Amino acid sequence: MTMLKLSARNIRASVGRLVLTILAVTAGVGFVTGSFILADSLSDTFSGIFESAASQTDASVQLAGLEFGEDDQTLSDSVVAALEELPETARVTPIVTITDQFTPFVILDAAGEEVKPRGPPILTFSWDGREVESAIALAEGRSPAALDEVVINTEYAVAADVAVGDQVNFLTPDGQQTFTLVGTVDFPVSAGAFFVLFDFESAQTLYGKEGLVDTVELAAAPGVSAEELIAAAERVVPSEAEVINQAEVIEQSLEDFNQFIGIFRNVLLAFAGIALFVSLFIIYNTFAILVNQRIQQIGMLRAIGATGRQIRFSILAEAALVGLIGAVLGLAAGFGVAFLIKAAFQAAGGFPETGNVITTTTVLVAFLVGVGATVLSALGPAFLASRVSPVAAMRNEAGGDRGQHRRIIGGLVCLAVGLVLLGLGLFLGGQQTSVLLIELAVGAILTFVGVALLSVLFAGPIVNFIGRAEVLGTSLLVLGASLLVFMFTVGDGLPDGVVSWVTFPIKVAVSTIAILTGLSILISKSRGSGFGLGGSAAGLEGQLAKRNAGRSPQRTAATATALTIGVALVATVGTVGESLKASFTDSLERGVQADLFIYDEEGQGSFSGDLADRLEGVAGLAELSRFRANELRLADGDVVNMFAYETGTGESVIDLGIVAGSLEGTADNGMLVFVDEAEERGLLVGDSLVVDFPDLQSETLTVVGLFEDNSVLGVPFIIDLDLYEQHISNDDDVFVGAAIEEGTSVESVKAAVVAVTAEFSGVTAQDNEEFLNAQEGQIDGLITLINFMLGFALFTAFLGVVNTIVLSVVERTREIGLLRAVGTTRAQMRAVIRWEAVIVCLFGALVGIVLGVLFAWAAVTAIPDGIISRMALPYETVIFAILVAALAGVVAAALPARRAARLNVLDAISTS
Amino acid sequence: MTETIVSSTLAARAETAIKIYGHGDTEVHALRGVTVGFERGQFTAIMGPSGSGKSTLMHCMAGLDRLTSGETYIGDTTLSQLSDKNLTLLRREKVGFIFQSYNLIPTLTAKENITLPLDLAGSDGDQAWIDEVITTTGLGDRVSHRPNELSGGQQQRVAVARALASRPEIIFGDEPTGNLDSRTSAEILDFMRRAVRELGQTIVMVTHDPVSASYSDRVLFLTDGQIVDEMSNPTPETVFDKMKTLGD
Incomplete structure (x- = not known):
């Protein structure tokens, strides 16, 4: 107690x-x-x-689930009448919808531009006007009742700037069409999606589903149990449909x-x-x-x-x-x-x-x-x-x-085990990528702990080196200047986009501060005076700070550790991201040959083959290649993704980077396999394998080539389009590539192509450069999101730095009192603590970057070449991280420095 | 009380105690075969120049440190044969300590500091005895104050009272007045002497101050890890003269 x-x-x-x-x-x-x-x-x-x-x-009531290869079936709306006749039903609500997100109904604004949500899809389905608590409610007007009437959700109305009663111009699967907006609805959880609703009969017509229904909702008549209702319904529905109860409906959703x-x-x-x-x-x-x-x-x-x-x-x-x-x-x-x-x-x-x-x-x-x-x-x-x-x-x-010895022994053990795990992961072949990544992660954590424990050994000398006025001044100057240089040469230069508008001024400010501080240190060093920006690192304060940081390597190491983790994480993610981007760009630039690309950038869905048919007539297009996607079932039962294109013309659109075999024979029941996939399945050029097509017909295909550039298609298997068409009737394309005739300008041809694609909602035409930028932009977005998440860890790391500096000031109360007693001014005292923090933070950041790059190297090596083929360093991020770490030191030291400066001299000395 | 004075058994003793620190060239012989006993109900001072081994002797006799060879006893218990845990229990029950820098827990009140050894042992102790000890400190209602609200002398009186609280076999003091001015020192030493005379306690204290030593019943002189002399009923002058001959 x-x-x-x-x-x-x-x-x-x-x-x-x-x-x-x-x-x-x-x-x-x-x-x-x-x-x-x-x-x-x-x-x-x-x-x-x-x-x-x-x-x-x-x-x-809905269609039973499809097995592989089963043809899309349809449910006739005659079932609705049959169900309505049952005495067990009180309400029968038929619903049709378009589940494919890429053929929605989009509002066109006055300028003819599509009004779309950012990210989420546009959803469309039939609505009988029935409100459901917390799911759908009429906000204004009434529900749709005729072929030319539509209801959209309030968010969409606001975005498109339309009001109830307006005539609204829509892009539909059948081209442009005008509807009267008769009402607006609210969905409490729209998640940013837009909704376009029609009455059932109109939707049937508009969706091209005349005489069909997707789902029929049933409510039991009074006194009829759900079981009785289901039993009755099952008697009248056709065999391809199933009747499920309420719990199953919820479960399926x-x-x-x-x-x-x-x-x-x-x-x-x-x-x-x-x-x-x-x-x-x-x-x-x-x-x-x-x-x-x-x-x-x-x-x-x-x-x-x-x-x-x-x-x-x-x-x-x-x-x-x-x-x-x-x-x-x-x-x-x-x-x-x-x-x-x-x-x-x-x-x-x-x-x-x-x-x-x-x-x-x-x-x-x-x-x-x-x-x-x-x-x-x-x-x-x-x-x-x-x-x-x-x-x-x-x-x-x-x-x-x-406990010094124990710490060093523990550090050596952790480091050794960590490095062995990293080594095993990197050089022992034949492991699954997931196992390998776990091995690397555990290895990285152990290596980190090991280095953190051992940093006591090298913290002293490094800190003494960093702390030298000429070293500190020069490095700040050089780092600040090179950050600016990188920003405007290698980097993106002036900002474009929200994120860079935030980071750009910060980076400029940080580099300016670094340059000025570095200069001020160097100038006061050459003058031999202690004058400088806030008590220069070149003066007595800098000397004291350096000695303080160097004297107790254990404390320095402990303070730095928190920051080391943060910086190491950023460096790892930054380097892996940069390598991913570099590999991706390499592969894209090598692989992407076509002048124009037509695809659904946002929905990543397919679009009607009519588009390509109509493009055939566009003047200036030399070659057109369609890419279609579907599934194959392999002999072991695995259902895999497959792409098909017209071999012979497709190569002018995308260079697959054949590494074994050749394209020859692809048209003759041949198959191209992605190298990583081939490795995993043990497939070699010349191997034959039996595959099932979605029509449940089997074909024997021969592996004619292995390809390595998969950044555009991202599929394991490719076959010829002719073979595809023999088995699959759906003529939707996911991707159309085009080469233009020599001597024609890309702009003019593109304009002609865009005139066609504009009629197909969701489909974009991009030239080579736009396409590359769009693909790379996706990776940048991913890295930004990851960095945001890492921000929490960095914030915690910053707390750690403040924490240890505060504690070390408390620990040295007596010593600070002594310094004050012999004539150190408060400003000088603050400068000592501040510079010490800067030096320690720089040390932490350096160790973090070395570790981060090491971990990134391990990850890059482990990740299959198909995804990351080479390592690239994010210089801008690395330099920025070091400078921010130094700045974090200044900020972190603010509070403790104040405390140190305000200590009562006599009390401080008498503290034991 | 008369009983303890009559008893001639020793509260603690050491037999050919040898303590060597370090190895090889850096070897330091802190104790070179000390044999000594401390009578129950006596106030003993151990004196000697810096590095004479007086603190080492005290640490080893109190079970804070182990000898290289030889043996120390608290009552009839042989310390070298005790495990760390049993040594801790022995300290808790049979030994009291007074430190130079008070070593009070700043977050506990004076009274809580005094009963700390009993609380650690999970026993209520002898309530009448504790009240008597607290009364003897003369702190009055200040016993419910925190150490930082007490003067140096008061803090050290609390420390002495803490050593007395569990009514140990023997109390060791390490320069107990080293941090105090002469008037406060006199007050503490007087308090310690009363604890011996009136409460029948046994106290051994290490000091290098002849005035402090003069409060004791017996003074032992240590030089180079050996007992070189001893003196009964000392006065400051006789102790001072003796120290001069030892070449402090």
Whole structure:
């Protein structure tokens, strides 16, 4: 009990020192609970809607699920009349829809431009005007009733600037058509999607589904049970249809959705895990420092009879209490995190309006993670504390480098195991990519821990080097200047897009500050004066700062660790991303031959073969190649994706990069296989394999070539278009490439092509450069999103830096008092702490970048060449990261520096 | 109380205690075969110049540190044969400590600091005895204050009271007045002497101040890890003269 009381009192007494640690726990827990809250809220909102939507329905008639190869079947709307005649039905609602997102109905504005949502699709289906609570409600006007009437959702009306009563021009699968907007509806969870609704009969006509129905919703007559209704319905529906009950309707709606939520949650949790990993280091550091500061107290407790177990217990109890507080705050922070992520997704495209759902699981996880992580991190320091010799109480100083040997041995072991794992992953062939990546991840974590523990050994010399005025000044100057150079040469130059408008001025400011500071240090160094920007690093303050940072490598290493993790993560992601982009660009530039590309950029769907037919007539087009996609079933039952194109002309559009065999024979029941796929399935050129086509006919195909450039198509198998047409009647293309006649200008031909594509909603025509930019832009977007997620880990890392600097100032109270006593001014004192922080942060950033690039190299090597073939360094990001780290040092030191400067000299000296 | 004075058994003793720090060239012989015993109910001072081994002797006798060879006893218990855990329990039950820098827990009140050894052992202790000890400190209602609200002398009185609280076999003091001015020192030493005379305690203290030593019943002189002399009923002058001959 005493020890518990002591733990509680210790926390209260050192609450200032623990605040940042608690914040670190809060950040980690907050991210984890935020992920749960967001996923649960999404899940809850959607199940609510699906349940609500199905609440008025007792059963549903639809086509039975399709097996591979089964032809798309249709359900005749004669079933509707049959169902209506049943005495068991009170309501029979037929619905038709277009499930393919790429042939929607799009509003054209006055200028003839398509009005589309950013990211989410346009959905269209028939609506009988029935409102369903929390799913659909009429906002204005009435429901559609005639062929020329339409209803859209309020968001779409606002975006297209149309009002009820207006004549609205639509692009439809049958070309342009005008409808009267008779009403608007609200969908509480539209997720940014736009909706276009017609009455049932009109929709049948407009969708080209005359006499057909997709789903029939049934409500039972009073006194009729769902079972009776289903039994009655089953008697009248045709054999290809099935009748399912309400629960199955909900289940079917939720199935795909829950899978998506699961992935979404796991991705968020992966990033949360990274943030938590950073928190673990911070907690460990704090407790290691606290134990060191209390060594005399612990020694005294041991001397007067506290057992090692009691000491250990008191430290762990303190950790558990810190974890508990952090968990409670983290739960609250979780709502904030959920809000931020939601806002980010909303800005990037769309995200449904959801409530905030907190489940028992979330609360349990928060406490488990908060208390668990804190206690786990405090284990090491707690064990060290329990080994404090009672004689320590008699000494009048805080403990020195205790446990140094153990730390170095532990570091060597971690580093060795980590490097072996990395090596195994890299050089031991024949492993699955997933196993390999886990091997690399564990290897990277162990290597990191190893280096963090061992950095005590090299922190001193490196810090002494960085801390030299001429080195510090020159590096700041050079780094600042080269950031500017990179931004305007290698980089994108002036900003285009929201993200770069935010980062651009920041980068310019950071580089300017670095250049000015570097110059000021160098100038004051050459003048031999201590004058400079905020107490120059060239003066006495810089000397003191350097010695401080170099004197206790252990403290320096501990402070730097948090930042090292953050920078290492950014460097890893940045380098992998840059390599991905470089490989992708290489492969695209090599592979993409055509002058014009016609495809559905946003929906990535297919479009009618009519488009290509009509392009045949466009003047100036030399060659046209259609690409179609479908599935094949292999002998082992695997259903795989397949592309088909006209061999002979297709090569002028896309160079596949044949690495074995040749294109010859493709037209003669040949098949091209992606190298990685061939490796995985053990396929060689010349192998024959039997495949099933969707019409369930088998063909024996021969592997004629292996290709390596897959950045445009992204499929494992390619066959000839003739063979495709023999088995598949659907003539939709996913992609059309065109070469123009020599001597004609791309612009004029493109204009002619666009005139045709404009009639096909969703389809874009791009020239070679536009196409490359669009493809690369997708990768940039991905990297930006990942960096945003890493931001949480970086924020935690920053807390860690502030934390250790605060603690080290507290630890050195007496020494600071001495400096002040012999005449150091407050401004000088602040400069000492500030420069020390800058030096330590630079050290952390350097180690982080070296590790990050090493990890990225490992990842790049491990990832198949088809995805990443070469390594590229993101120079701009790397330099920016180093400079930001230095700046983070200045910011992090602000508070501790103030504290140090304000210390009462006499009190500080008498502190023991 | 008369009982303890009559008893002639020793509260603690050491037999040919040898303590060597380091190895090879850096070897330091802190104790070179010290044999000594401390009578129950006596106030003993150990004196000697810096590096004479007086602190080492005390640490080893109190079970804070282990000897290289030889043996130390608290009562009849042989310390070298105790595990770390049993050594801790022995300290908790039979040994009290007074440190130079008070070493009070700043977050606990004076009273909580005094009863800390009992709380650690999970026992209530002898309530009447604790009240008596607290009364003797003369802190009055200041016992519910935190250490930083007390003067140096008051803090050290709390530290002495803490050593007394579990009514140990023997109390060791490491320069207990080293941080105090002469008037406060006198007050603490007087308090310690009363604990021996009136409460029947056994105290051994290490000091290099002849005035402090003069409060004790017996002074042992240590030089180069060996006991070179001892003196009963010392005065500051006799101790000072003796120290001069030892070449401090």
